[in-house]
Amino acid sequence: MLRSSAPDRVPFLPRLLLMLGMATASCAVAGERADSKRSDERQTEFADLSIEELANIDVTSVSKRHERLQDAPASVFVITADDIRRAGSRSLPEALRLAPNLQVARANNTGYYISARGMNGTSNSPANKLLVMIDGRSVYSPLFSGVFWDEPDVMLEDVERIEVISGPGGTLWGVNAVSGVINITTRHAADTQGDLLVLRGDSDGAQAAFRHGAGGADHSWRVYGKVFGIGRSELRTGQAIDDAWDQGQIGFRSDWERGNDRFSVNGNAWRGHQGQPAPGAIAAPGASAGIDDIHTRGVNLSGRWERALEGGGSFSAQAYYDYRYRQVPPTLTDAVDIADIQLQHSLPTIGAHSIVWGGEYRYNWDHVTNSRFVAFLPAKDRQTWASLFAQDEIALRDNLRLTAGARYERNPYTGAEFLPTLRLSWRVSPAHSLWSAWSRTVRAPSRLDVDAYIPGVPPFLLAGGPRVRAEVARVFELGYRGQVGQDLSYSVTLYRNLYDHLRTQDLSSQGTIEFGNQMNGRAHGIEAWASYQMSDAWRLSAGATALRERFSLKPGSRDAGSVATTGADPAYTAQLRSNYAFDSTRELELAVRRVGATGRPAVPGYTAVDLRFGWRFAPGMALSVIGANLNGGHGEYGAEQVRAEVPRTLGIKLVWQR
Numbered sequence: 001m002l003r004s005s006a007p008d009r010v011p012f013l014p015r016l017l018l019m020l021g022m023a024t025a026s027c028a029v030a031g032e033r034a035d036s037k038r039s040d041e042r043q044t045e046f047a048d049l050s051i052e053e054l055a056n057i058d059v060t061s062v063s064k065r066h067e068r069l070q071d072a073p074a075s076v077f078v079i080t081a082d083d084i085r086r087a088g089s090r091s092l093p094e095a096l097r098l099a100p101n102l103q104v105a106r107a108n109n110t111g112y113y114i115s116a117r118g119m120n121g122t123s124n125s126p127a128n129k130l131l132v133m134i135d136g137r138s139v140y141s142p143l144f145s146g147v148f149w150d151e152p153d154v155m156l157e158d159v160e161r162i163e164v165i166s167g168p169g170g171t172l173w174g175v176n177a178v179s180g181v182i183n184i185t186t187r188h189a190a191d192t193q194g195d196l197l198v199l200r201g202d203s204d205g206a207q208a209a210f211r212h213g214a215g216g217a218d219h220s221w222r223v224y225g226k227v228f229g230i231g232r233s234e235l236r237t238g239q240a241i242d243d244a245w246d247q248g249q250i251g252f253r254s255d256w257e258r259g260n261d262r263f264s265v266n267g268n269a270w271r272g273h274q275g276q277p278a279p280g281a282i283a284a285p286g287a288s289a290g291i292d293d294i295h296t297r298g299v300n301l302s303g304r305w306e307r308a309l310e311g312g313g314s315f316s317a318q319a320y321y322d323y324r325y326r327q328v329p330p331t332l333t334d335a336v337d338i339a340d341i342q343l344q345h346s347l348p349t350i351g352a353h354s355i356v357w358g359g360e361y362r363y364n365w366d367h368v369t370n371s372r373f374v375a376f377l378p379a380k381d382r383q384t385w386a387s388l389f390a391q392d393e394i395a396l397r398d399n400l401r402l403t404a405g406a407r408y409e410r411n412p413y414t415g416a417e418f419l420p421t422l423r424l425s426w427r428v429s430p431a432h433s434l435w436s437a438w439s440r441t442v443r444a445p446s447r448l449d450v451d452a453y454i455p456g457v458p459p460f461l462l463a464g465g466p467r468v469r470a471e472v473a474r475v476f477e478l479g480y481r482g483q484v485g486q487d488l489s490y491s492v493t494l495y496r497n498l499y500d501h502l503r504t505q506d507l508s509s510q511g512t513i514e515f516g517n518q519m520n521g522r523a524h525g526i527e528a529w530a531s532y533q534m535s536d537a538w539r540l541s542a543g544a545t546a547l548r549e550r551f552s553l554k555p556g557s558r559d560a561g562s563v564a565t566t567g568a569d570p571a572y573t574a575q576l577r578s579n580y581a582f583d584s585t586r587e588l589e590l591a592v593r594r595v596g597a598t599g600r601p602a603v604p605g606y607t608a609v610d611l612r613f614g615w616r617f618a619p620g621m622a623l624s625v626i627g628a629n630l631n632g633g634h635g636e637y638g639a640e641q642v643r644a645e646v647p648r649t650l651g652i653k654l655v656w657q658r
Helices: 012-042 051-055 081-087 092-096 562-566
Strands: 075-080 103-106 112-115 130-134 159-166 180-186 194-202 205-215 219-230 245-258 261-276 291-308 314-328 332-346 353-369 380-397 400-411 415-429 432-443 452-455 460-463 471-484 488-507 513-533 538-553 572-581 586-595 606-618 621-628 649-657
Touching: 051 471, 051 488, 051 513, 075 081, 075 488, 081 159, 081 586, 081 606, 092 103, 092 112, 092 159, 488 538, 488 562, 513 562, 538 562
Parallel strands: 130 180, 460 513
Antiparallel strands: 075 159, 103 112, 159 180, 194 205, 194 649, 205 219, 219 245, 245 261, 261 291, 291 314, 314 332, 332 353, 353 380, 380 400, 400 415, 415 432, 432 471, 452 460, 471 488, 488 513, 513 538, 538 572, 572 586, 586 606, 606 621, 621 649
């Protein structure tokens, strides 16, 4: 149903910011008098981690155990808390732009398409081959195996690091970890003690967040809340699109220790409200030409237990419950409940062998309210996913390691899938390593592939494919990671992907479009990044990717468009970031990104220039001035007639803590 008119849903936020800002100023004066020494001790210096410290960052996503980034036999980039602060990112998808091995495309305010190594999705083939986790909880949607990027959210000030692995991770993480894994880790509650208030206003929206943390030697906790709103975006012509969006979220985290045991519990609840532009519809000034709004909400609760065992082994168990609700008029409403439990056992080293094994069991209830436009049959579905994995890291020599692993996973659509991997790592010297890998991974079908129907004549315009197979990728990788002195580090990875049974939309003899797997393909490319410490105050970081994809239909396929639209990815991307610290209280970050053009739908290449100036002007008080796309707006995804411009924005951010 069309709405005649509706005001933007942002004006209440500037008023909220003004009230909170006045309260903050009052609290800041009191806090400065009473707790200035305590604030100074807690403040994070503008000086980032050194190049050597970055190489020694612990990562866990590659082998499910702690290891130095320098030693990890995979293409992994770590976004640190300092990176997020220095860039002035205001949302999780925007923070992911900092990873040079990811392609982030914004279609409108709430629609992001994010992938690694191509296949970033189109209307025919959504981005569904990237696994995203927040503190071990997967945020993918069982509806289409991808991520609704307007749902997962975190308070960015609570993020400890984001590990971005480009390449397959199926052995350790399961099906759908085909092109990469994004593992978002939030800070331990002990590291977020005291009070924090964040206020931000941008030319297209505003947000506010708070956090309070407390605790003792063995137990700590925090609570937080955030709210944000963003106004309508525009087409290149300047006409408005009805995609204004506001959302609120609250949550908590508690951590405690008892001897060799560590426990963590965290929970979140959120509710969102966003406009939904009708296809090709334009909103006149002061009016809305969209259809009824999208409403989203959800709640999740996670618990984790880790025990250190004698001899260097460990055991961990994690369980979570996740509920999500999404109402998209006039097409459908989807409500899903997910219960998941994971167990992992790392054995003490046995001679040259370091073995880790474990399993996962997931049960989800999915209930779709159908419409005359789209139907999922059956409307209610219950699914069980179960898997076992094992991986052995073998020290062939002091500087040569072979990692062999496999995962057996059973899904409700294709039954058993086998996901093996082999990785060889050679530490050429303490600061240089060469690695290679071969992996087989799959993207299991989803409800969209099997259960989706569009009513029409005869009797459906589109029908799910009951014989749909898993999409298969065989991936070969060769990488080199090195550090030259204390000032330069770099990483280079070459890869080749061989795809089979990719999804197609074939025309049946009855005139119905049916999902199938009648396409194969191949892709090869390179990804590289480096950081150079020009001086004590100045650091440069750069990254680039190049990609070539080719797809072809199998004999007998009658698909008219999948080959042209599956590889709608830029042939290259590049970024350069410069951070300069004038002193311990002032810093300047300049970033330039270049993204090549894409095919169908055709999107021109673009360059984006971002700038942030940060100033800690008093104990516990920091101010940032942030400019995004300062060289002008640009489009990133979708056909020109409906493609939103990513605009030039200016913003101010105030952070107060004590």
